[in-house]
Amino acid sequence: MTPFEPDRSEDLLNRLKQDDKQAYEKIYFTFSKELLYAAYKKTGDRVIAEELVQNIFISLWEKRQDLQINNLQAYLFGALKLSVINHIRSLVMENKYMEYQMLTYSENHQDTANLVDLHDLSSIIEEGINSLPEKTQEVFRLSRYQHQSTKDIATGLNITEKAVEYHITRSIKRIKEYIKNFYIFL
Template structure:
């Protein structure tokens, strides 16, 4: 039987049957679910984000995650799962966008301006360089957790869900990163304080 015929037969199946085929690793099942739901999901994402690019990316990421998690899925209703997952993805995306905008405002406010002295400029660059250098000494997973928490403003439960870690594991990585930075950023105590209390 050709691939086209198999895809055609999937169109006659209900969501539950297609989902079972997906969990068995059938890529055509993923294509069928995408065909059934992508536009409705896109409309919701666009309505909330007001960005066609972001909406399209969120929907695509959703189906990538669906495929990656296919073997461990515990889903009864595909539509409930997809729209529920999209809801949390939209919240995360909007939060990240807000955090990014606020960080840009922070940089504009605190970064040395043209009339600052060369010494001020060097001190600012030294601070940024020190943070990046020290972070690179950490294991990749610890770096990732720290950046998601302190630079992107994501919560421990959000990081746990995205990285498939327990809350305690996320807390461990954050504690490990802060312990190192506490030692190396003694001369930047206020910056370190902000990093420690930011949640």
Template sequence: MQPPIEATFRDQMKPIFTDEQLVIQLSESNKRAFEEIYDRYWYKLFCISFHQTGSREEAEELVHDLFESLWKRRLESKINHLSSYLVIALKYLIVNHIKSQITWRKYQEYVLLNKMHEISTTEENIEFNDLSEAIDKAMKKLPEKTSRVFQLSRFENQSVKSIAKELHISEKAVEYHITKSLKVLKDNLWIYQTDN
């Protein structure tokens, strides 16, 4: 017995909308249109984000933020080409995310390396000596090249470009060694951190 035509083609009856149609429906607060956009573009956007950040968690969070913004701004956004709009919006989010990471890293560095300047009393001078010794010990735990990069950057105030040229390594490698140094120092000097 042949199944009824309605059952046979039920799945094919589901409407397939173009991006342009979805954009119009999105501007009318159609949640199904939003879900279709999400399903259609999530993986592509995730791949772009993951390629730039190298972190699955950060990539997923950035894509989530993008779609959250898309829905919140659905009434005011002027979208001519959906795919391009989403990719460009995501790239702005990625750039801002990376900038915020750099700013946070520099803040941590500031707190860490300026700890010595906070000490003024005689009792605190003892703490200063302990801190200096702890820093020396932490530096000895670093690989030779990492330690050298950190000294050139933070104690001799050389630029990333200058260090890369002197040590014959890439600027990206210099950034890597600096980040690694800060992490080791932070992990070894946590006891000296204050609540101020």
């Protein structure tokens, strides 16, 4: 971890609170690689690591007016730690649910139940996608259903790669909420 000068940090945070996108970008480029590396070490999955780090920076921008940060580096790595913990918790819950399913149903019943659950889950995912703004839906479908790269999507839709990442992150977040509500209902 590279030490970050406190006076520079304060200046960047003050500028960030004043909606200065260059300050935000400076923070992003200063810390994103280290955060990504740390997230990857903890999760072992590059896609998950990228999503966790992306969510931290999205949250930083969205909450920039209300944040009370004394040490930017400590704040970002603390946020990453909490994100990793929450991710692991969700995996544990998912595993417990899967174990419960396996213990509860016989093989025949499980096959039928799985088909019904898969159909219900597919419907929930589609409902989540349909609740998104049109552009976000388009980016998500290109990324996840047509397996296009961020760069290809950005070029095809004439938007930045950052915008593509934003739309994908927003989509995943919304779909996770729909899925979570579905499982809570069960």
